Amino acid sequence: MRNGRLFTIVGGIFGLVGLVLLCVAIAIAVSTAGFLASAERADGTVAGLAARTTTTRGSDGHTRRTTLWYPTVEFTVDGRRYAFESSTGSNPPSHEKGESVPVAYDPADPSDARIASFWSAFLAPLIVGGLGVVFTPIGAVLFVKGRRITRL
Known part of the structure; x- marks a missing residue:
């Protein structure tokens, strides 16, 4: 029971x-x-890659470090330049510096943007x-x- x-x-x-x-x-x-x-859509360029490293301790007591790479993307709307860091990181990096990426942004607030993939x-x-x-x-x-x- x-x-x-x-x-x-x-x-x-x-x-x-x-x-x-x-x-x-x-x-x-x-x-x-x-x-x-x-x-709205725009073409962006990966301006850089920001590394974020996290450290965890496993159940075996060993310390493990994981590094994820977050692309920083720049794009232009009406002659004004905007930049944002993607909320999606990866290892290996999903994008290279200088790579062109599609960007989706809020027309009322272009600083609110994401990679449109x-x-x-x-x-x-x-x-x-x-x-x-x-x-x-x-x-x-x-x-x-x-x-x-x-x-x-």
Whole structure:
């Protein structure tokens, strides 16, 4: 009986977390799609790459360092130059200095801009949604299994 209860609780938690992740992914994707639909386009140039290094300690006690490279993009609107740092970093760098990239910006506030590529725009909702797609059915299976064990 205790195993059934444990499966039910763990399954419920997994399922709930999965559903929350799916909702968050949908909200991020809708927000991003809304921004891109109303945004103006410009050609930008990668002006530089900013390195951000994080240090973590693993369960084995070893320190691990991870460096991600974030492109800084410059673009011009109505003769005025704008620059922004992408919120998406990668290792190895996804862009090179001097590379031309498409930019989407808010026409009312050109300083609110993003790289207008599929991966830059939708990587976060894909990762969060992917986790939700994994967690939700695992939670549902554990929950149903727990309920069946409890009935027996």
